[in-house]
Amino acid sequence: MYEKYNTILSVGAFIFNQNKELLIVKKSPKEQIDAGLWTIPGGKIYPQEHILVGLKREVLEEVGLEIESMKWIGEDVFQDHNSMFHAEHFMCKTKNNKVVLEKKLTEYKWIAGLSDMSPLPFAENIKKRIIEIFTQLL
Numbered sequence: 282m283y284e285k286y287n288t289i290l291s292v293g294a295f296i297f298n299q300n301k302e303l304l305i306v307k308k309s310p311k312e313q314i315d316a317g318l319w320t321i322p323g324g325k326i327y328p329q330e331h332i333l334v335g336l337k338r339e340v341l342e343e344v345g346l347e348i349e350s351m352k353w354i355g356e357d358v359f360q361d362h363n364s365m366f367h368a369e370h371f372m373c374k375t376k377n378n379k380v381v382l383e384k385k386l387t388e389y390k391w392i393a394g395l396s397d398m399s400p401l402p403f404a405e406n407i408k409k410r411i412i413e414i415f416t417q418l419l
Contacts, residue, residue: 287364292336293323293357293407295414296348296373302391303411304375305398306344309385314361315404319390322346323368336371344389345381348373354418357406370410372418 296304310317322343326335333351340348350373357368380389392398395415398408 289364289366290326290332291324291366291368292326292332292339293321293368293370294336294340294348294373295321295354295370295410296340296346296375298375298378298391300393302393303414304344304380305390305392306382306386307388309387312385317402318404319398319401320404320407332369336373340373343383343386345379346375346377348375350374354414355410359406372414
């Protein structure tokens with residue numbers, strides 16, 4: 282009849298540097314979600330945590346960057362096992378390009394356009410959002 286789900290609020294940061302390049306990161310093959318795929322920094326929001334505070338925290342934890350501006354650009358809703366994720370996406374800016382990856386990430390790249398991402402395996406929802414950003418929002 283009805284399945285029981287945990288609802289999880291998460292964030293994703295589409296981070297641009299001063300050269301209008303987008304930061305992408307590759308997840309470890311050992312990760313539960315998007316294993317071995319290219320994606321963006323982000324993660325779960327803690328209970329009672331303000332979403333923008335959580336966004337800044339996740340970016341700092343995952344890639345060591347401080348973001349200075351954030352604009353909400355959409356949401357993805359998806360299921361993984363018995364959890365329903367609501368992923369809020371934000372376009373962000375940073376002045377610093379010095380990325381420090383946490384252990385669950387294996388690589389990073391700054392990309393300037395769609396041609397830079399074409400040979401890379403992406404999480405499908407992130408790929409769609411990047412295409413939207415480069416073709417409509419920049």
